[in-house]
Amino acid sequence: MPEGALSGLRVLDLTEGSFDYAGRLLAGLGADVIKVEPRTGDPVRAMPPFPGDSPHVETSARHLHLNAAKRSVVIDLESEPGRDAFRRLVAESDALIESFTPGYLAARGLGYDDLIAVKPDLVMASITHFGQDGPYAAFQGSEIVDVALGGYLKLTGDHDREPVKPYDDLTTAHAAVHAAAAVVIGLFHRDATGEGDWFDVAAIDAAVFLLGGVAQIYQFDGHIPVRHGARLMFTAPKYPYPSTIRPCLDGYVHAHSNNRDAQRLAVLMPGLGLEELLDTPMGNADAIDEKMDEWLADKSKFEAVRRAQELRLPFTEVLTPAEILDDPHLAARHFLVELPHPVAPSSSQPGAAGILSATPWRHQRAPLLGEHTDAVLNDVLGLDAAEIAALRGSGVIA
């Protein structure tokens, strides 16, 4: 088995919930990512869904996916012997990712400035909702709060309704991707210079990053954009249209065209008088929607997309989770994987985020809580069985 792109790097992972995606990416790329968990486990282990809707510390879908290919060590950071063991682990590691509230680790003598005493070239990434300091540093965060303050929430939903939150934890997960990038870049810099670094990653920044040009366009045209359902919001009358979602016989289709191919819509949907409307597409968006609805009414989503793509119009199906699992394209690429697990029932989960020709993505099931405590304390810290037993007996590790 060839090694991963990040083989040989050890990363301690103290993140929670969707922030766990940062370590998942690094583990997929081959780093030895060690989750340091409290005795009750990473809180993601308590988050639904579970098989049979029965909460179990080993079977949360989020845990099985986000902690895949990591190892698990249970250390009680509320005890001094636990903190001592953790500091020794840091000294033997390359990077640390954490998502506690600002000041939590520092109050326990485990902040960046404490840890560089034992590991001077440590690369550390701290992920929070608002950042380490500033007027909101003590605010209580949450995914919906992050998307609200980042301006992303107000642009999602219909103009005649309240703004609506994007699915699940998209923004916190996006912050985790930034954190993973910061760690990889920080380690690259360390390898070149011997210098470590501390990265302060904020989910509200990630939400602003997701705005996709809106903050820049506003600056120069002064127009405050509003939410427009599934439409792209650039509102100049000659801007290409459609980019939207419309109903069809058995569901919904994402319809799209560029200004270069907009007239192909008239070819795709003949006899509807689209030609004139497409001269100023965005200005005629409502009328174009009506024509599309007429054309789509008797077509399945797969049929509509097939015909559009034959004309090189980039339509796609709006797929449900069940349809994604049955999708022939993903099946042909063997994207979904089953990672046999001693406790969780067999299930498929998303596989590689990327295909790397020389350094393959690492597939490995999520660890049981504390599964690698003994191995890590022995291999990494050199503790013998008696020392490990003593720590376990005093409740410092599990």
Next chain:
Amino acid sequence: MSAATGDAPTGGRRPLRGIRVLELTTAVAGPIAGCVFADMGAEVIKIEGPRARTAAQSPTPPPVEGVPGHAYNRTPFWNELHRGKRHVSIDLAQPAGRELFLRLVAHSDVVLENFSPRVLGNLGIDYPDLKAAKPDIILTSMPAFGKTGPYALRGSYGPGIDAMSGLSHLTGYPDRGPGKPAQFYLDQSAGLTAALTTVAAIRHRNRTGEGQYIELAMLEGELQLVAPALMDVKMNGRVQSRIGNRHAWHAPQGVYPCLGDDCWVAIAVESDAQWRALSAVIGHPALADDPRYAGEPARHAAQDDLDPLIATWTARRSHLHAMHELQAAGVPAGAVLDVAEVHADPQLRHRETLTWVDHPEMGRFPHTRTAWRSRRGHHGVAGPAPAFGEATDYVARELARLTAAEAAALEANGTVTRVPLG
């Protein structure tokens, strides 16, 4: 001292200094990947066909007074996506253009591309061609669906892939059709993932001398984030759908109306302590001890009863006041900001999330930096977006080592252009 206020004692050496990236990209995701490289100190050369820019039709502002500007250099979104990069226009469909490109590859570390899967092969610059020019080159491709499989040749853009990933099905109101996260979600996420994966591959090359080909199917990156819904199908036979602003298990959570037109505050209660705090703030402290709302499952089931009580309180306050009152009591709350308010927000200003850089033709320009600040100052953006063709001489003479006559011949026959055509 925190990371955000720390000094930058590195003498200005950026982490990716010395890395050269050739960026053959279109739309958004590919340029985002290049932004991360440029911001972190790599030399990123955007290579664009002579007619590519005609696709950009968004309105452009007037030039800075007294500057002889060109509208094609003032497209706000394009400039956001290409800050800190160099720019050259090469017609890769011409044999001389291909030859010039391969000479650049020989002096580069990475080629980034996000065209549809046939394009590189049709141009004769697929991975084997690049590898022949530079044995340890890293080619990172970001096809929509991948280079293999039944949908490999489908065209699509970020919002269309959002639709196929389940995000559209899962975003929106329970009583309406599928939605879409703001403008789009996927492009930014895919761009960041491509950047970090590619830096990891450079690390591998530095250790082993081995380059590689990286294929990041945008759909497969996005499906990572839909895992809970995908796994729920197999685990429980349940097909999740839109739940609006509610949380899957915490309650209450929602977006509540405030004073003013289209003004809202987002509130999320994630613990009994926060529920107690919210009950007190909105003037119904007895709710915290009401057995009907004791514990999260009960509150989740009863949220239709709770929402009007919360909305009555928020409706008498501005969205900013509501946020501050709730946060002062320990309740997660955020004013729903529009883009003008994002520019003015004190926390985002404190963090310099929008980082201002002077652009020669546009004046001060607000770029969105990546979501981190660093103790060593390894954050922010590298510089303004390039003017069209500004790196023509650098690329032709210094990198490709063409003679003046050879460079002039490429311009004379239209292989290299200094102004966009068509």
